[in-house]
Amino acid sequence: MSSRERVLGRVRRALAGLPADPVPYEEAVARAYLRQHGERSPERTVELLAENLADYRALVHRCTAGELPAVLAGLLAARGARTVLVPPGLDPGWLAASDAERVADRAESTPAELDRVDSVVTGCALAVAETGTLVLDGSADQGRRRITLVPDHHVCVVRVPDQVVASVPLALERLDPTRPLTWISGPSATSDIELDRVEGVHGPRTLEVVLVGESR
Amino acid sequence: MNGTFLGMPAFPEAAREAVRDERLRGNLRHATHTIRAKRAAAVAEVSDWAELREAGRRIKDHTLRHLDRHLLRLEESVTAAGGTVHWAADAAEANRIVTALVRATGESEVVKVKSMATQEIGLNEALEAAGIRAYETDLAELIVQLGDDRPSHILVPAIHRNRAEIRDVFRSEMAAWGRPAPEDLTDSPAALAEAARLHLREKFLRAKVGISGANFMVAETGTLVVVESEGNGRMCLTLPETLISVVGIEKTVPTWRDLEVFLQTLPRSSTAERMNPYTSLWTGTADGDGPRAFHLVLLDNGRTDTLADEVGRQALRCIRCSACLNVCPVYERAGGHAYGSVYPGPIGAILSPQLRGTASGIDASLPFASSLCGACYEVCPVAIDIPEVLVHLRERVVQGGPATREGTKVVLRPAKGHAAERAAMRAARWAFGRPGVLRTGQRLAARTRRLHPRTLPGPGRAWTATRELPPVPAEPFRDWWERTDGGRNEGDAPQDPEETK
Ligand code: SF4
Numbered sequence: 095m096s097s098r099e100r101v102l103g104r105v106r107r108a109l110a111g112l113p114a115d116p117v118p119y120e121e122a123v124a125r126a127y128l129r130q131h132g133e134r135s136p137e138r139t140v141e142l143l144a145e146n147l148a149d150y151r152a153l154v155h156r157c158t159a160g161e162l163p164a165v166l167a168g169l170l171a172a173r174g175a176r177t178v179l180v181p182p183g184l185d186p187g188w189l190a191a192s193d194a195e196r197v198a199d200r201a202e203s204t205p206a207e208l209d210r211v212d213s214v215v216t217g218c219a220l221a222v223a224e225t226g227t228l229v230l231d232g233s234a235d236q237g238r239r240r241i242t243l244v245p246d247h248h249v250c251v252v253r254v255p256d257q258v259v260a261s262v263p264l265a266l267e268r269l270d271p272t273r274p275l276t277w278i279s280g281p282s283a284t285s286d287i288e289l290d291r292v293e294g295v296h297g298p299r300t301l302e303v304v305l306v307g308e309s310r
Numbered sequence: 311m312n313g314t315f316l317g318m319p320a321f322p323e324a325a326r327e328a329v330r331d332e333r334l335r336g337n338l339r340h341a342t343h344t345i346r347a348k349r350a351a352a353v354a355e356v357s358d359w360a361e362l363r364e365a366g367r368r369i370k371d372h373t374l375r376h377l378d379r380h381l382l383r384l385e386e387s388v389t390a391a392g393g394t395v396h397w398a399a400d401a402a403e404a405n406r407i408v409t410a411l412v413r414a415t416g417e418s419e420v421v422k423v424k425s426m427a428t429q430e431i432g433l434n435e436a437l438e439a440a441g442i443r444a445y446e447t448d449l450a451e452l453i454v455q456l457g458d459d460r461p462s463h464i465l466v467p468a469i470h471r472n473r474a475e476i477r478d479v480f481r482s483e484m485a486a487w488g489r490p491a492p493e494d495l496t497d498s499p500a501a502l503a504e505a506a507r508l509h510l511r512e513k514f515l516r517a518k519v520g521i522s523g524a525n526f527m528v529a530e531t532g533t534l535v536v537v538e539s540e541g542n543g544r545m546c547l548t549l550p551e552t553l554i555s556v557v558g559i560e561k562t563v564p565t566w567r568d569l570e571v572f573l574q575t576l577p578r579s580s581t582a583e584r585m586n587p588y589t590s591l592w593t594g595t596a597d598g599d600g601p602r603a604f605h606l607v608l609l610d611n612g613r614t615d616t617l618a619d620e621v622g623r624q625a626l627r628c629i630r631c632s633a634c635l636n637v638c639p640v641y642e643r644a645g646g647h648a649y650g651s652v653y654p655g656p657i658g659a660i661l662s663p664q665l666r667g668t669a670s671g672i673d674a675s676l677p678f679a680s681s682l683c684g685a686c687y688e689v690c691p692v693a694i695d696i697p698e699v700l701v702h703l704r705e706r707v708v709q710g711g712p713a714t715r716e717g718t719k720v721v722l723r724p725a726k727g728h729a730a731e732r733a734a735m736r737a738a739r740w741a742f743g744r745p746g747v748l749r750t751g752q753r754l755a756a757r758t759r760r761l762h763p764r765t766l767p768g769p770g771r772a773w774t775a776t777r778e779l780p781p782v783p784a785e786p787f788r789d790w791w792e793r794t795d796g797g798r799n800e801g802d803a804p805q806d807p808e809e810t811k
Contacts, residue, residue, distance in 0.1 A: 096397070097397040097398060097399045097403060098397040100397075100399050100717070101381075101397050101398075101399055101559070101608070101610045101614065102378050102381065102382075103717070104399075104610065104614035104615075104617075104618075104717040105377045105378045105381070105559075105614050105617065106378050107618070107714075107717065108614050108615075108617040108618035108623075108714065109375065109376075109377070109378070109617070111620075112375065115375060115376070119372060119564055119565070122368060122372045123365060123368045123369050123372060123568075124361075124364060124365055124368055125365055126358075126361040126364070126365070127358040127361035127362045127365055127571070127574075128357070128358045128361075131356060131357060131358070146584060150583075150584075150587070201598055204515075205514065205515040205516075205549050206515050209511070209515060222585070224584065225584040225585035226584060226585065227585045232596065232599055238548075238598065238599040238600070239544065239547075239548040239590075239599055239600060240548045240549060240599075240600075243541060243544050243545065243548065262570050262573050262574050262585075263567075263570040266566065266567065266569055266570050266573075267567075271528065271531040271533045271566050271591070271593055272391070272531070272593050273593075273596070274548075274590075274591070274592045274593075274596045274599050274600055275589075275590070275591040275592075276544065276588065276589070276590055276591075277585065277588065277589035277590075277591075278587065278588060279583070279584070279585040279586065279587050279588075280587050281587065282539070282540055282541040282587055282588070283539050283540070283587050284449045284503055284539060284540050285466070285539070285581070286448075286449040286450040286453070286466055286468060287449070287468075287473055287476055287499040287502055287503070288337070288340070288341075288472055288473055288499065289340070289341055289344050289345070289466070290499040292499045292500050292503040294503070294507070295449055295503050295506060295507055295539075295540040295541060295542065296447075296507060296510065296511070296514070296540050296541035296542045296544070296545055297540070297541025297544060297587070297588065298541075
């Protein structure tokens with residue numbers, strides 16, 4: 095007997111004594127919890143996102159679409175970034191004002207090569223206001239998972255208010271499970287040493303978020 | 311003794327050692343109280359906590375009720391997404407599968423994400439025996455591995471170590487495992503984290519095989535979820551060419567939508583955060599992004615035996631948040647090592663004796679490692695009635711009865727030579743020697759019983775029986791109160807009554 099049959103057989107025997115259960119799954123599970131916590135205007139939801147991101151030590155900036163190239167150039171320069179990783183589908187206009195050298199993420203680039211890059215700039219799939227979370231889904235403006243992981247400085251651009259959802263339930267609804275998803279809430283952190291929080295163990299130590307909207 | 315718990319003394323003896331260790335108790339007390347307070351605040355932030363908890367309980371119960379169906383669906387969707395599914399009935403089989411998979415890659419080292427399932431099966435030791443070196447990459451697990459130590463907490467495995475000890479371990483051990491610690495390493499947490507970053511980075515960048523567990527597996531879509539903070543998880547899940555995930559069958563949830571419950575309750579219960587810094591979700595393999603080969607090893611190892619127990623099966627709802635550890639007065643004093651299992655604290659006291667059976671001294675004593683105060687039940691985000699299961703298991707140890715072992719129904723006899731009663735008496739004596747523990751237990755036991763009337767009278771009797779046995783503590787309560795500042799400073803533990811006999 096294969097282990098598959100053995101394990102499934104044990105499961106079935108363990109459940110054998112139970113009465114029939116004809117209730118379909120969606121009825122059996124009470125979903126009395128909230129879809130989101132509280133009513134907010136779209137502006138207020140964006141503010142909440144900014145507050146929660148900052149609370150988790152991300153650096154938050156706000157600007158209009160027209161200001162974005164200057165803002166990104168400023169962030170990279172302030173960081174002293176000489177090289178910047180660029181996902182294949184990033185709007186080329188975004189980095190038009192920066193003189194940092196563009197590094198493309200090619201399939202054959204090794205992790206060690208990525209490790210030598212100073213910064214990475216990406217878009218996102220969406221952001222969750224109540225938890226201060228950015229979600230990346232590997233789309234062309236976000237690139238492969240590893241490019242936002244290995245460099246020490248990640249700048250993520252969020253279009254507000256369209257890309258902002260209030261809550262985790264509303265986020266999952268909009269995401270495609272077949273894509274590789276990375277949820278990011280603040281920079282890498284550890285509390286393993288006497289519960290003192292330290293930013294940056296393996297992921298980027300600095301996370302900057304630019305909220306881009308029509309108005310500031 | 312890294313990772314192995316064989317030959318552990320039973321809980322009361324191990325706990326007695328632990329409570330004598332002042333530094334350990336100081337570290338533990340600080341840690342559990344800090345997390346406890348933060349967690350309460352994080353939970354208070356969401357007004358629908360009770361509803362989320364109820365939904366979590368029902369999702370897990372329904373999954374367990376139809377586990378065969380959900381496992382088949384999971385297998386189908388993981389396979390359709392490009393993964394390969396393996397089934398392991400026990401630890402030895404899981405280790406054989408993983409070892410063979412690593413061998414097939416031709417590699418002799420792997421990087422690991424913190425995973426309790428792989429600790430439970432002793433995977434690192436099995437790989438080592440096959441000439442494969444496994445590197446733990448979670449900071450706390452690294453501290454434990456370098457120190458040839460055992461984890462003592464689910465979430466913060468090195469909770470028992472302070473910064474000076476960690477620095478010493480890094481200084482003396484890192485060189486033997488790869489990049490040495492910097493010459494001038496101080497004990498500041500930032501410096502220690504930086505040393506770990508440098509040490510592990512060289513491993514991540516060259517790793518070809520990653521090994522992980524998973525917090526959840528979605529049957530409907532074949533998606534696996536890993537929740538973490540440091541980014542070591544993301545490194546292991548995305549940089550290697552081959553990814554092997556070893557996951558207990560009970561980690562299944564039926565639908566994508568179910569994640570909306572657990573991604574809200576797990577971080578708040580666990581690290582007291584609105585959301586942990588990193589959550590990775592992947593479905594099979596993705597073109598050009600992440601590992602080219604993905605293997606899922608579905609682990610039974612006692613879970614189906616636990617499933618067969620109608621009272622005890624609720625332990626399989628556990629999402630390993632560790633909230634129950636942080637509120638447990640017994641854990642706070644005894645520490646995680648005393649439980650002699652990878653699952654410490656209240657959840658360990660009910661899960662380990664079910665996964666492993668109660669044949670050994672340590673497993674027979676675990677159901678008694680509690681004051682039955684009920685605090686663990688109150689914080690549990692999936693509402694596992696830990697006191698109810700404890701009482702049920704106590705009854706089984708003392709009186710024997712039907713159980714399932716390795717898929718076969720057996721009738722357990724009361725433990726030979728009244729070993730069980732001895733274990734129970736010792737645990738009770740241990741509690742009686744520590745009025746703080748006992749007080750909490752007595753104050754809340756009545757309330758717990760009221761909540762669960764169906765556990766009476768039989769199991770209730772088992773508890774009252776143990777309460778009458780111990781002798782009066784050597785030190786009068788009033789003296790103890792004075793000396794320890796009302797229990798706040800129990801550093802020099804009261805004399806053990808057993809030794810004064
Ligand atoms: S038993 Fe409940 S509180 Fe304890 S670790 Fe599991 S889920 Fe968390």
